[in-house]
Amino acid sequence: MKQIFIVANKEFHDGLRNRWLVSITLIFALLSVGLTYFGAAASGVLGVASLSTTVASLASLAVFLIPLIALLLSYDSFVGEQESGTLLLLLTYPLSKSQLLLGKFIGQGGIIALATLLGFGASALLLYFQLGDADIFSAFGLFIFSAILLGLSFTAIAYLISLSVSEKSKAAGFALITWFLFALAFDLALLALLVGVEEGVSQQGLTQLMMLNPADVFRLINLSGLDASGVNGALAAAINASLSQTQLIAVLAAWVVLPLMLAIFIFKKKKL
């Protein structure tokens, strides 16, 4: 346990030192405050839009940004240390592979989690001062919680990439492809399936397919709670047949735990 904490502490401080925490927090805060204020601009009104519209826009924003940031932060975690030789050295220490991996996960996950909390929390506070509505905190609480899970999930996926390749540049390439697949291509494929193939998938089947993508699970969590007015596309169809909020959160949590366990497994098999 102590070893995990030492590694986590080092990784967290690296995140602070590299200005990761500050930049991610700023990006989240600026974008979410911006969306909160100008989200209604499309309908011709300036000022705070309705709560559901705001959360819906924030979720659509987060679903692209968070995976990208998590992958960027963590893709070189292992392959980078392997290239510089410190990975081999660390493994000669009284430190097991799973301790090293979990330590890194806690440290880097802590950066993502804290940045998400601070960045989006800022716009929650702002909204509260504007509207004085205590509902904001429960809506934002769920949003921030699921956003953190999404970030952790892609951190674990980044470790999978980092442990599976032997060069940093390859890891970067794979990270980019992973992001593209999960954040963009998967939805397009679903939509094509829905529109292009008649009687191809039922609503039930569609929802089940969406469970294969943590980004979509995140979307479902945040949009299913809202009135469907702000939601359209493949999602709207899926929401009607959706699982309960708790089930969805459990699925997203599984998207954190399973890749992490797989990463530990790959790490243990890895030839050094």
Place this chain on the structure above:
Amino acid sequence: MSNPMVSLVDAGKSYAQLDALQTITMTLGEGEVLGLFGHNGAGKTTMMKLILGVISPTQGQVEVMGMAPDSKEAWHCRSKVGYLPENVSFYEQLTGLEVLTYFAKLKGFSKKEAIELLEQVGITYAMKRQVKTYSKGMRQRLGLAQAFIGEPKLLLLDEPTVGLDPIATRDFYKTVDQLKANGSSVILCSHVLPGVEQHIDRAMILSSGKLLAMGTLSELRQQAALPVTIKPSGLNGTVAANTKLNGFLSSSCQQTLMVPEHEKLMVLKELLSLDGLNDIHVEAANLEQVYQHFLLEHKLSEDELSKHGLSQPKQVKKGQG
């Protein structure tokens, strides 16, 4: 020597394509310094990794302090083992002190010990600077400080003197001698380096995963049967005329005698009895020559085998047991 620090029994490691290390048997006692020599790819690093327990042997047994180093029981022994990898570049964005503190903590020590170690390797003046500003020698010193954390009982050092200036090299060997005096065992891995001879107890020569020779330097010299070079001066033609001596004359240099070890004393006595001798220079084969000899011998025997159509490594392995 009752409880060997490290013992390898027929230990080997092969990967799908390559036998990185073929059946090595050796022991290393407490307070012993072993020099491990070989070219790149000879299997030095593989052997170190086996001893460190980072990889498991595909055959045979490896024991460190009486336990298999890749097992769970050996866990607590790891803080008593120090390792300096070849070509390690530490976290560039951290300061030297931060790097060393991180490693010290992982071994259960604190920042205080880290500062002391930095003092010991002489880079206290730069400990608040980022590692990316360090020169090669400073990085190597940092690496050594890392290996010395917690006064290890067993030290494995891969190319420890690369990039060190002569003074730092001397300091390094002093530290090795000191550790040895405290009962620590050291494995020094390097290409053959001048100056390493007086600090090692035994040498081990590896080539393409095979053990070519192992023993103390004088044993190896004997095995190699390399001649002693004797250079008398002031004798002019007397040596060539002496029937006892002219057989030893080197073909390339008429002033130099190449004498087998066991006839050295006889030749010296004879030389001393000659008039006109005003100086004499005796030089035993150095480590580098011994090393070259074993490599050459190995190469010749390989060539011999390949002439007979036995060039595939697998068959060679079988043939040599």
